[in-house]
Amino acid sequence: MSLLSLLGEFGLSASAAFVAYLTWNVYQSPYLTAESAEKNVVIYSDKDDTGSHSRLTVKNIGKIPAKNCRANLWMYGTRENEAIFSLMPVPWISRRGQLIANDSGNFSEDATIGAGENAVLQIFRQTSTNSVVPENRINSGDSVWLLADLSDVNQNDVDLLTDGVLLNDERLVRDNDANFRSQNGMSIEDFEQIEWEEAFVRVESSNGQVLKVPLRIHVSDGRVEFQVDPPLQSITHRIITSIRRAT
Incomplete structure (x- = not known):
């Protein structure tokens, strides 16, 4: 058997093993996706004005629950x-809460x-x-915005704060607090002046899905x-989606 034939057979075996692993992984793991964010206008019954909420739908296309x-x-x-920074834990909202404004009983820190x-x-x-504020129903006493002079902030500070969010390591965030001043609210006029360089939501389950x-x-129009x-669907994502549809 030639070397090319051996390499071809090895490649096919490796591909088959990869697909088998993904198939097994689908049945052993949750798999979270998020494809849309929506703005919901809220009409307050005791006021003439309206507010709005931004919500993100997260779906589990895996075969077992994504727990807790x-x-x-992060902004x-x-x-x-x-x-300007914000790094807040954000809450899950119940189906009832999606219909009723400002009822704190409809929010929770974790969801399965x-x-x-x-x-x-x-x-x-x-x-x-x-x-305008990130939703701070979980740590309601915390300031939602951190501000600092650009001359006092270097890329390492930004990287450490980002890593703190990505790794869910509060120490990396807390150890940098000395450089910042806090602010609880921000007007829409001030918000519009900010050039947002990075924003993301990080979701982690207790059984290993991130x-x-x-x-x-x-x-847009003051909102x-x-x-x-x-999302750029990876091979992994496409295979998992295909397996879900086929079973």
Whole structure:
């Protein structure tokens, strides 16, 4: 048998083993995806004005539940000589909560997403007075914005904070707090002046599934909107989706 034939057979065997592994993995693991973010306008019955909420739908296309999923929102931008950060745990909202505004009992820090099911995160809100904030229902006493002079912030600071969110390591965030000043609210006018360089939601389940959802931020007609880029579906994603449809 020639070397080329051997290499060809090895390649086929490796491909078959990879597909078999993915098939087994589908039946042993959750698999989270997120493909859309929506802005929901809220009409307050006791006010003449309206507010809005931004929500992200997360779906589990795996074969077992994604247990105890928790999520964080990370935002980083610059404005003139200032750097602006936000790194907040964001809550899941119940089906009832999607219909009723501002009922704290409809939010939870974690959610278990069954196979083939989805759950909704409330990631951002804009009040009737046009103050804009990441949804801070979990750590309600924490400041939602961190600000610093650009001259005091280097790329290492940004990387450490980003890693703290990605690795869910609070120490990496806390150890950098000394460089920042905090702010609880922000006007839509100030928000529009910020050039947002990075924003994402990170979701992690207790049984090993991690999802990072990059976001694009826009302001349209005085309202903040988040968009999720259509995901570049990897071979892994396409195979898992095909297996789900076939079973």
